[in-house]
Amino acid sequence: MKWMEMPKPELKKLFDGTLAAYEGRKAKGLKLNMSRGVPGREQLALSNDMLTILGEGDYLSPGGTDCRNYGGLEGIPEMKAIFADILDIRPDEVIVGGNSSLAMMFDNVAVNMSHGVRDGEPWMRQGRVKFLCPAPGYDRHFTICEYFHIEMIPVQMTGDGPDMDMVEALVSSDPMVKGMWCVPVFSNPEGCVYSDGTVLRMAALKPAADDFRLYWDNAYTIHNFSGPRPAIPNILRECEKAGNPNMPLIFASFSKVSMAGAGVAAMASSLSNCEYIRKRFFVQTIGPDKLNQLRHVRFFKNFEGVMAHMAKMADIVRPKFELVQNILQKELGGLGLAEWNVPAGGYFVSFNAPRGCAKRIVSLCKEAGVILTGAGATFPYGRDPWDRNIRIAPTYPSLDELREAMEIFCLSVRLAALETLM
Numbered sequence: 001m002k003w004m005e006m007p008k009p010e011l012k013k014l015f016d017g018t019l020a021a022y023e024g025r026k027a028k029g030l031k032l033n034m035s036r037g038v039p040g041r042e043q044l045a046l047s048n049d050m051l052t053i054l055g056e057g058d059y060l061s062p063g064g065t066d067c068r069n070y071g072g073l074e075g076i077p078e079m080k081a082i083f084a085d086i087l088d089i090r091p092d093e094v095i096v097g098g099n100s101s102l103a104m105m106f107d108n109v110a111v112n113m114s115h116g117v118r119d120g121e122p123w124m125r126q127g128r129v130k131f132l133c134p135a136p137g138y139d140r141h142f143t144i145c146e147y148f149h150i151e152m153i154p155v156q157m158t159g160d161g162p163d164m165d166m167v168e169a170l171v172s173s174d175p176m177v178k179g180m181w182c183v184p185v186f187s188n189p190e191g192c193v194y195s196d197g198t199v200l201r202m203a204a205l206k207p208a209a210d211d212f213r214l215y216w217d218n219a220y221t222i223h224n225f226s227g228p229r230p231a232i233p234n235i236l237r238e239c240e241k242a243g244n245p246n247m248p249l250i251f252a253s254f255s256k257v258s259m260a261g262a263g264v265a266a267m268a269s270s271l272s273n274c275e276y277i278r279k280r281f282f283v284q285t286i287g288p289d290k291l292n293q294l295r296h297v298r299f300f301k302n303f304e305g306v307m308a309h310m311a312k313m314a315d316i317v318r319p320k321f322e323l324v325q326n327i328l329q330k331e332l333g334g335l336g337l338a339e340w341n342v343p344a345g346g347y348f349v350s351f352n353a354p355r356g357c358a359k360r361i362v363s364l365c366k367e368a369g370v371i372l373t374g375a376g377a378t379f380p381y382g383r384d385p386w387d388r389n390i391r392i393a394p395t396y397p398s399l400d401e402l403r404e405a406m407e408i409f410c411l412s413v414r415l416a417a418l419e420t421l422m
């Protein structure tokens with residue numbers, strides 16, 4: 001029976017039972033931080049051989065670059081080739097950076113603010129800069145905007161990606177809309193894969209600002225754990241066809257492929273954008289950590305090596321996502337209280353609690369020892385208009401810890417819902 005339809009005395013009985021069960025769990029004193037999408041130990045261990053793969057005397061890349069030395073501003077060719085295959089573009093469209101793609105995004109926004117896009121008028125001198133922010137979305141994208149006082153305009157996510165009617169209307173009418181965050185494959189947190197139609201409409205945008213940029217964050221492009229890797233149209237090629245060759249800036253990294261603290265990141269764009277980026281890199285650094293790139297090249301060898309590794313990764317991650325789905329279904333299915341997505345890849349399960357309950361649920365979980373991502377974090381300015389979205393990140397805990405944490409989570413959802421229903 002749906003809880004909304006239940007008579008008050010029955011709800012009271014349910015509440016008393018749920019509260020007792022919750023207090024029992026709380027007394028067990030679990031301590032678990034599930035606030036971020038962090039790879040678990042088993043996932044990291046898959047790449048442990050990388051720690052010793054460069055034996056003494058192994059510092060020359062296959063092409064002969066001395067990776068100990070300065071230089072190689074845009075990465076060693078073999079690392080560029082691997083990224084090019086992952087992103088289905090040409091190696092000369094790739095610039096390899098340090099370990100973090102988020103740092104490359106931050107850097108790109110910072111430079112556009114202070115120096116403009118391709119040496120144009122700095123964004124910050126043109127007025128109040130605005131970014132479109134699909135929501136729920138990745139909190140760190142929003143933090144970058146907040147840091148630079150960029151106004152964030154939330155765009156509703158649909159099953160096909162961001163609401164494109166809204167995107168087209170805003171981008172084409174307002175020259176201060178300078179950017180948009182996109183996580184096209186297994187979006188954070190919804191696990192949404194943009195439909196072909198969405199990608200094509202995105203490529204064909206007619207921005208009012210000629211310095212508008214699409215921040216195409218391909219963080220999870222090879223992170224399918226159930227079913228094949230999704231194939232979406234190639235944004236770089238589609239933008240070329242639509243007459244927007246310089247609009248997309250693509251980002252990717254090995255943070256959730258090899259080691260989150262010691263991966264390799266890259267960005268990709270048109271040749272002409274790469275030219276500008278290279279000029280700036282020259283000012284910024286005398287070269288990236290090429291030994292880490294060499295480690296990756298030796299360990300993965302090529303695209304096929306990366307994909308074989310990701311298949312092993314999927315086998316580790318899949319049972320955790322299945323466990324989350326099973327517990328949610330068992331404890332909350334059919335009650336008419338909540339909805340959640342069933343992603344085929346990525347790092348998160350996006351959970352929509354009864355309206356007005358997300359903050360309460362996160363706080364009940366915390367009291368019982370389970371730290372979740374803050375309620376609201378998936379929306380610009382931390383403001384979830386319905387206070388209902390919670391990001392569940394199942395990868396870090398062990399299966400046993402995850403089971404306990406999810407049981408506490410479901411008890412907290414039930415308790416918060418009963419509090420509002422009574």
Ligand code: PLP
Nearest residue numbers: 100101102138183188219253255
């Ligand atoms: N982009 C998205 C969508 C993410 O979810 C994350 C990490 O959670 C990142 C980027 C961070 O990437 P990196 O570790 O390469 O900085």
